[in-house]
Amino acid sequence: MPVAPFLFLFRFVCVSAWILLGLLTELLVFPVLGRVRRRRVVGAWSRVLLRLCGVRVRPVGAPVARGAVLWVANHVSWVDIFVLNSVRTTSFVAKSDIRRWPVIGLLVAWAGTLFIDRRHRHAVRDAGRQMLACFERGDAVGLFPEGTTTDGSHVLPFHAGLFDAAVQARVPTQPVALRFLKHGRHAPELAFVGEQTLVANLWFLLGARGVCVECCFLAPIPASAGLSRGELAQRAQAAISAAVRGESA
Template sequence: MMSAIARSGRRMPVAPFLFLLRFVCVSAWVLLGLATELVVFPALSRRRRRQIVGAWSRGLLWLCGVRVRRLGEPVKRGAVLWVANHVSWVDIFVLNGVRTTSFVAKSDIRRWPVIGLLVAWAGTLFIDRRSRHAVRTAGRQMRTCFERGEAVGLFPEGTTTDGADVLPFHAGLFDAAVRAGVPTQPVALRFLKRGRRAPELAFVGEQTLVANLWFLLGARGVTVECIFLAPIPAQDAPVRGELARRAHAAIRAAVRGE
C-alpha cells in the first residue's frame, strides 16, 4: 500500500488509524451491499431496489467520513437528466444519496476492482466507446429510464479532473434528453477538506484506487458540496450542442465560484 501511495506523488494523511477503522467498516458495508444484490434483490420490485441503493449510498458516504452539503433544489420527481462534473468515484454515490439515479459511464469502470461491481449494482448504464453504435445504444437505454419517470446521470467530461475547473462536454448523449423532452439539471460538485478546496481527494491521473482510498478514508473534515442549478427545459435548448453548452457554462461558473 505504501508504495502505491508514494507513486501517487501526493502528501499522505496524518490519521492512519482512522484510515484503518474506516477501511474495515467500508469493506464490511461493501460486502453487505454485494450480498444484498445477490440474495435479496431478485425478490424485490425495481422501486424497492432503488430505495435500498439510495440508503446504501448514504451509508457508504457516512462510513467514508464524507459529508454531503446539498445546495439548490434537485428535481426529485419525474424524468430528468442530471449532468455533473466528475471528480471521484464517490460522485455516483453522492448523487444516488439524493435521488437514486441510473448513470451513464464508460465500460472501463466496470473492470475497476470492487468499485466496478458497486457502480453496476447502483444501476449504471455502461457505454463502450470503442463501439460505433455506443452512443445510440446508450441513448436507447436512457430513453427507457426516462419513460419510467427516472433520473439519469451523466458525466459529460468523459473523465475525472481535480475539481478546479470543468473540461469541455461531449454533447452526444444530451440528445436522449432532447428527444425525450425531459429537463436537464446541471449539478456542480466541489470537494472540500476543512472548508477549503481539496484537489488531493480527486481520483485522477495515474493514481491508484488504493492511494485514493488512503487519502479519502484517512482524512477528517471532508465535505462534498452538491450544487443543484436551475433545470433547463428541453424546449429551451432543442439542439444537443446548445444544451451541452448551457449546462457546461452553469456548472463551470458554480465550480469556480463565479
C-alpha cells in the same frame, strides 16, 4: 496532506464490511425486490457508504426530486455516483472501463449504471436507447459529460452526444456542480484523477477529516428551451464551470 493511519484503518474495515453486505444484498435480496424497492435500497446504501467513508454531502439548491430528469455533473471521483445517489437514486451513464475497477466496478453496476463502450460503433446510440427507457419510467439519469475526471478546480468541455436522449424525450436537464472540500477548502488530493491508483485515493479519502462534497443543483434547463444537444451541452457546461469557480451562472 496529513492522513490519520488509525482512522484510515477503522474506516477501511467498516467500508469493506458494508461493501460485502451490499454485494450479498444484490445476490440474495435484489432478485425478490421490485424495481422501486431496489432503488430505495441503493439510495439508503449509498448514504451509509458515504458516512462510513467520512464524507458529508451538502446539497445546495433544489434538485429535481420527481419525474424524469437528466442530471449532468462535473466528474471528480468514483464517489460522485454515490454522492448523487444519496440525494436521489439515479441511473448513471459511465464508460465501460469502470466496470473493471476492483470492487468499485461491481458496486456501480449494482447501483444501476448504464455502461458505454466507446470502442463500439453504435455505443452512443445504444446508450441513448437505455436512457430513453429510463426517462419513460420517470427516472433520473446521471451523466458525466467530460468523459474523465479532473481535480475539481475546473470543468472540461462536454461531449454532447448523449444529451440527445434528453432532447428526444423532452425532459429537463439539471446541471450539478460537485465541489470536494476539506475543512471548507478545495481539496484536489481527494480527486481520483490521472495515474493515481484506487488504493492511493482511498488512503487520502478514508484517512481525512472534515471532508464534504457540496452538490450545487443549478437551475434546470427546460425542454421547452428548444436547444440542440450541442447548445444544451454548452449551456450546462458554462453553468457548472461558473459554479465550480464560485461565480453566478
